[in-house]
Each structure stands twice: as C-alpha cells, then as structure tokens.
Amino acid sequence: MRRTPPEKPADYLPIAFPAAMLGLFFVVPFAIMVAISFFERVQGGFYQPAFTLANYGRFLSAFFGEILVFSLFLAALVSAVCLVLGVPFTYLLTKLSRRVQVAWLIGLLGVLSLSEVIIGFAWSTLLSRTAGISNLFVALGLMQQPRAWTPGFAAVMTGLVYQAFPYTVLVLYPAFSRLDPSLGEAARTLGASPLRAFLTVIVPALRKTLIATFIIVFIFALGAYLLPQILGRPQHWTLSVLVTDQAIYQSNMPFAAAMAVFLVIASLVLVLLANMINRREPAS
C-alpha cells in the first residue's frame, strides 16, 4: 500500500484529536508559562500581567550562576559515569543469550520507572547511619562505627547515577544490538584482545551514537528534581529543584517560569545538537 496525501476533510480526522489534545494541553500551557515568565510577582504568592524582564534579570545574579554551573557540572558528571559503566555493559549485554537479555531489560525498566521519591527514599535509607550499609561494614569489621553518608555530594551522585544508568543502557541498546557482530569478530581474528577490539573498533564505530547518548543522558540528569533535595544539602540543589522550590514553596511563579523557559531552551539546543550528530552517522 502506498502512503497517500490526505485529500478529503475526513482524511484529516485521525490526526485532529491528537493535534487538538497536544495543542490544548501541551502547547497552550507552555505558552501560558512563557507569558507568566514576563509577569510581575505580587506579594501574597500571586502574580499579575505585566511585561518585565526582571525575572530573567535574576539570572545574572551570582546565586543563580552558581546553581547553573553546578547543575551543568553535575549532569555532565552523571552522564559521563553512566556512559563509562553503560557502554561496556550494553555491549556485553547484547552478546548474551536472549533470555538473559530480556531478564536484564525487565530489571532495568523496573528501576527506570521507579519514582524519584522512591529512589531518593531508598538511597537515603541505604546511606543512613541507623539502617545503612555502614552497619554492614561495621559488622564485617571494616569500620569502627556506623556513619551517615547522606546528605552529601557523593549521595546525590550515587542517586542520580542509579536513576540514569538504566536510561543510558536503554538509549544505547538499539545501536549496540544492531551493530554488525562481524565487526568485533574481524578484529579478534586479526589478533586483537577482546578489550582492545572493544576500545579500538567498537567504540570508534559508534562514536557519534555515544556523543548523542551523552547529551540525551545529560538532559535526563538535568531533569532530576527531587534527588538533589533528598540526598543533598542546599548547595547541591539543581535548576530543576530550584524551579519546583520557587513555584511551590516560595510562591514565585514568574521566576520559576523564567527558569523553566531557560531550561527548555538549553534542552532544545542540546536535543538539536544530538540529532545533528546522530543524523550524520550512516546506520552502522
């Protein structure tokens, strides 16, 4: 069957509902949010229509600058760690039997779908003094007494990597499972060790996929809104946490909206970049 352009008005019917729903409940809310980012805050937690750039002006403060730099740094670090773990993992995973692959995929999806609330709670328990893993180390004689590893930067990192690792694997999975197996075999036949074949043949072959994945995971990590709050101290808060905090607890919708608009622009630029990098790569 050939695809045909829609001709009669009735041909447009199937797309009318999706377009209307997405327009009304995604585009319109988005537009309202952009509008609010130019509004003025009124004491008492409300805002009134106005046109002010003051909310964006606050970006120029040192406080905001620090949060921005920290958010970007944290997201980049999380993405790098996830790739370092995820690339060899995904490569080895696609070599395993189908049964084992499916079992891992179910587990990874299970962790990926977990609420940030649950991940944060689970890690804060695991790293706590009373119920945490340090008790195990004390029991094994590795430590003198149990201690709390949360809140702290390491705890935030651990939580974020925990959340982003399954995502990284699932983003890498299609590329690795479509990779021509003869590529690695050829390298092996020519005498390369498995590690060398992986580093000198497989990784370069997927270079662009890896860069694109880095960006996608970076955006994912940038989106974490609770883990830095549950597992970190206020200096570990990220832009996403700050947006929530301003919107809900400080009741400063215009400033929250301005930060969200900024976050959208940053993410869009990154997505376009990832797409551009990926498109230039012919299917491997």
Next chain:
Amino acid sequence: MSGRFLSRVFFAALALFLALPLVVIAGVALNEKKTLAFPPQGLSADWYLQIFTDDAWRAALVHSVLIAASSALISVAIAAPLAWFLWRRVAPWARIVQVLGLSPFILPPVITALGALSFWATIGLYGQPWTVVISHGIFFVSLPLVTITLGFATIDREIIEAGTTMGADDRTLLKTIVFPLIRPYLISGFAFAFVLSLNEYIVAYMTIGFTLETIPIKIFNALRYGYTPTMASVSVFFVLVAVTVFGLVARFGDLPKLLGAWDEGER
C-alpha cells in the same frame, strides 16, 4: 577465560548496585515496631498489609491506580490515531504533531509540570482531581507513540496492498489486518504509560498536590513529616508491580524489539 570472569564480576556488581537499595527498603518494611532499622528488629508483615488495610494508604493506592489507568488510556487514544495517520498519509506537517508528542518525555519533567500548573491555575481548575489525568495523559503520550509507531513499521505493506486489491476499504483493513497486528504494541504502550504514571511525582504534585494524595506524593509527605515503614513496603510493592507488568510485556511480546533491537531475521 579471565575476560569472561571479569565481565561476570562487572555484571554482578551492577546487579548488586541496582538491587541493594531495594533490598534494604524491603528489609526495613519488615520491622516489628515503627522504625526503619536494618537489619529489621523482629519480623512482621504488618507494614506490607498496611498498604491495603490503612485507609489513607489504600486511598492513595486507589487514586494512583485510577489516575494511571485513565491517563494511560488517554495517552494511547492520542498516540494511536497519530501513529496511524503518520503511517498512512504523506503529510510533512504532521511531523510537528509527532515532535510535540515526543517532547514531554525528552524535556526535563519539571517543565511539563510547571506548564500544567500554569495552565490549570489560569483557567481556574487548579486542584481538580481529574486535571492530573489529562496532564499525565499528555506527559506520557511519548511512550505509546514510540511503541505504536514501531508496530506500524513492522506491518508489511504488501499485505495491505493485497487487501486493497481484494476490495477492502480503510475501515475493513483497520479492523481485520492493522488492528490485530498492532494490538501488542498498543498494549505495551499502555503498560509503559501506566507504570510510569503510577510512579510519577512532580506533575501530580503540581496539579493535585494539595487536594489529593497519590502514592508518590504520600511517600514524599511521609519523607518530610514522619517516616513510617509503610512507605518502604509500598515502594517494594511498586517495584513488584513494575517488574510484573514489564515481565508480562516480555512474556506476550518481544521486549528487545520493543526497545529498538532488530529481529534475528532482519539482520
């Protein structure tokens, strides 16, 4: 040989990393008294039963399940005709609608959440319990859209051609060929959206956070205002629900293919 051993160790270490926090919360939920000690002091299944016997937790569970089921239905209802249209018609502008459907999942969730908050507050419906159903329905459109689009891509167009030659119109083709072929993709799209909606916190919090409690909202509130082992047991319960649902998807469908791997035959 040593390479294989090393990769086993690597896999085991990652499995431990992924499982450890869940093991600990499964353990603290077994405490006899209201404490989050680990290893648990005294064994009791009470906190697991509390999910269903305690009125507040049961209510939150019912809310979560109702919201997840109805919002996943909305997601599928938006994604299915869209994917069908993209497959059936040549219309470059329709790509815009497709990108709109995919963006909520790619952009940081806080953006969708704040958009929803601005929208419902502006039209004066903020806090209505059903608003989260629509907002979740939009937020998770991406998942069924991806799976159903994949489903359409697997349909051999020649089968459709044969049907057309034999005089079938669009409606008949949809009913007799297209729908049965994409049904597994519809179901898995629904399953993905359902599980993610169950676990979703920020959009739910910014739409109905002050009027209704879902399980993630209730866990978060317990985290702020007083720990109870029930928050651990309900977390474990949610992990089991997710694994069961994805297990069923894998049992009745092709999970690697759904996640973008080729079939053996397609290589």
